[in-house]
Amino acid sequence: MTNERSLRVAVAGCGTMGKLYASVLTRMVDIELAGFYARRSESAIDAAASFGTRLFMSYEELLAEADIDVVCITLPTYLHRQYAVQAAERGKHVICEKPMALTLEDTEAMMRASERYGTRLLVGHVLRFAPEYRNLRDHVLSGKIGKVGVGHARRASLHPPSGSWFKNEEMSGGVLFDLMIHDIDFMRWTLGEVRSVYASLTTASGIEYANATLRFASGAIVNLEAHWGYPGPFLAEVELAGQSGVMRCSNQNGQSLIVRQMESPGIAGEGVHIPSFLLKKDPYEAEIEHFIACIRTGAEPVVSAEDASRAVEIALAAGCSAQTGLPQKL
Incomplete structure (x- = not known):
């Protein structure tokens, strides 16, 4: 559970969904968009500049920021396990775009990491x-x-x-x-x-x-x-x-x-x-606001990690x- 201070939220991925998440986060009260992680490109540089935030040169650099509370993972699906587990290991809550992963081995590893390190794992099934x-x-x-x-x-x-x-x-x-x-x-x-x-x-x-x-x-x-x-x-x-x-x-x-x-x-x-x-x-705004509220209060989400794993x-x-x-x- 996180207290009522402003949450600092970073976005891993700077494609269509990464920018959508960033646009929602910047409209939310008591949320600070802490930056993007993406491969350095003209598009990523422009996106970070347009949102007035930082572009991290590596994911490790993002995770090293102690005051980042949440990482939104909007990267290609095959990367979800790796990035979610790394975030959990560093004590970061994770909001992950659907689908959760491509294998049950990966979804189970993500859930185990979340449980082991006491972080939240929230998966965006927007319907x-x-x-x-x-x-x-x-x-x-x-x-x-x-x-x-x-x-x-x-x-x-x-x-x-x-x-x-x-x-x-x-x-x-x-x-x-x-x-x-x-x-x-x-x-x-x-x-x-x-x-x-x-x-x-x-x-x-x-x-x-x-x-x-x-x-x-x-x-x-x-x-x-x-x-x-x-x-x-x-x-x-x-x-x-x-x-x-x-x-x-x-x-x-x-x-x-x-x-x-x-x-x-x-x-x-x-x-x-x-x-x-x-x-x-x-609906994406409603979804992200709900997930942030779950992180703040410890409430159970509308869609659980187990639900997302069952869909996989x-x-x-x-x-x-x-x-x-x-x-x-x-």
Whole structure:
């Protein structure tokens, strides 16, 4: 637990997510952006200058700063274990971008280091902080559509640049870890534990597409799609169907959540629209503020390191199924 003095927070990584984190941190009260660590480049120098902060020449130099309390890790996924463990060893709390890591060995090493050195390990599964997804989950848990039997989620974006680390599966885990893991975590958070996964993966020039069927302990069956190379604006949508209705949300329409309920069993009813509120706070901002509050107070986070590790386990099972053509039990 950290007292109420200003927290000094550094960011390891100076790409898109590193800059996003920095922009959020600089707007927060009682937070000081202590600097970036990134390979020295014109982009990193410009970013540090634009945020009015320091660019550390090495990660060791950053960790040697005794008054840095928190390190946000926004580096390529394959580096998460190394940088998180090093930070914990130096007594720094860690906020790590999703996915937590690429192997269970790595996630377990990160959790062990956090426990051993008494630091917090917080992993950014941002859908848990997105109002439309939280709203959908709240209605499901309230029983609004009865017991969920089937579901579907789809997430699609442009293909990463050919020279990007995202394109290297050994660094990023590919589309399963970059895109699908969002919906894996959300569905597990909403529906409970996954018992088996069956998946396929298709790659072609400029395209990587994954499809996975998750069977839950509750009996629900959910289909997930993740697509790099989608010829259109970023797409994210989810639908859950229960015994007495259907709920769906999509970033492609202006309604944050649509509920269609049956008037009585077996009779289709009229659509009931749940009004959306204008987003007063970006989900990343809500997520980072929540994590900082957990570090200050010792409160349990909305998403635990164990939750993040379970998402990695399910993504790994999907990858194994895609390779073998066989369903994988969990």
